[in-house]
Amino acid sequence: MFDEFDLQLPDAEIKYFPNFLDTKTADEYFRKLKSQISWQQDNIKVFGKIYQQPRLTALYGNNGRPYSYSNITMQPKEFPKELNELLHLVEQKSGLNFTTCLLNLYRDGKDSNGWHADNEKELGENPPIASISLGQPRFFHLKHNTNKELRHKILLEHGSLLLMTGKTQHFWKHQIPKTAKPVDERINLTFRIIK
Ligand SMILES: O=C(O)CCC(=O)C(=O)O
Numbered sequence: 001m002f003d004e005f006d007l008q009l010p011d012a013e014i015k016y017f018p019n020f021l022d023t024k025t026a027d028e029y030f031r032k033l034k035s036q037i038s039w040q041q042d043n044i045k046v047f048g049k050i051y052q053q054p055r056l057t058a059l060y061g062n063n064g065r066p067y068s069y070s071n072i073t074m075q076p077k078e079f080p081k082e083l084n085e086l087l088h089l090v091e092q093k094s095g096l097n098f099t100t101c102l103l104n105l106y107r108d109g110k111d112s113n114g115w116h117a118d119n120e121k122e123l124g125e126n127p128p129i130a131s132i133s134l135g136q137p138r139f140f141h142l143k144h145n146t147n148k149e150l151r152h153k154i155l156l157e158h159g160s161l162l163l164m165t166g167k168t169q170h171f172w173k174h175q176i177p178k179t180a181k182p183v184d185e186r187i188n189l190t191f192r193i194i195k
């Protein structure tokens with residue numbers, strides 16, 4: 001079993017740590033975050049039309065800076081204890097200092113996250129994204145912006161960490177597609193640096 005796995009995609013720096021948290025620790029965090037986080041469902045505007053976002057989200061940060069994407073602006077709340085603990089673990093593993101955590105709750109297989117890159121201005125030139133997965137494993141798809149043959153998918157398991165750095169967000173888009181299978185809830189935490 002690998003503890004650390006480099007996806008080795010061109011124009012990307014992506015590492016996967018399947019056992020970032022052991023199963024029991026991951027179970028505990030899932031349970032606590034599910035109940036303690038103030039989950040919200042926002043409306044987003046896509047090509048001028050308003051839709052409900054197909055998942056719940058929440059924003060936490062330690063520098064008060066808001067985060068804007070898809071025509072919405074989220075104001076951060078202060079990190080609760082559990083998020084601080086996970087922040088420290090992620091910082092140890094990556095050697096990076098994050099300011100902000102955007103959380104996603106995928107309630108079932110109809111919840112999803114459409115093709116995008118995390119390249120908003122406030123994330124800076126080469127934004128690092130550290131993404132923890134808890135609960136139901138879901139597929140994470142990647143596609144290269146210009147070379148249509150370059151596609152990849154990886155199952156993001158309970159307790160895993162996916163680290164995207166370097167120029168990844170310039171060259172690749174990612175998504176969590178819907179699934180027709182009956183699936184359980186999944187919580188995802190994406191740590192970011194907001195300047
Ligand atoms: O749920 C995931 O694994 C991905 C989340 C994501 O891409 C995002 O929040 O920007």
Ligand SMILES: [Fe+2]
Pocket residue numbers: 116117118174
């Ligand atoms: Fe993303």
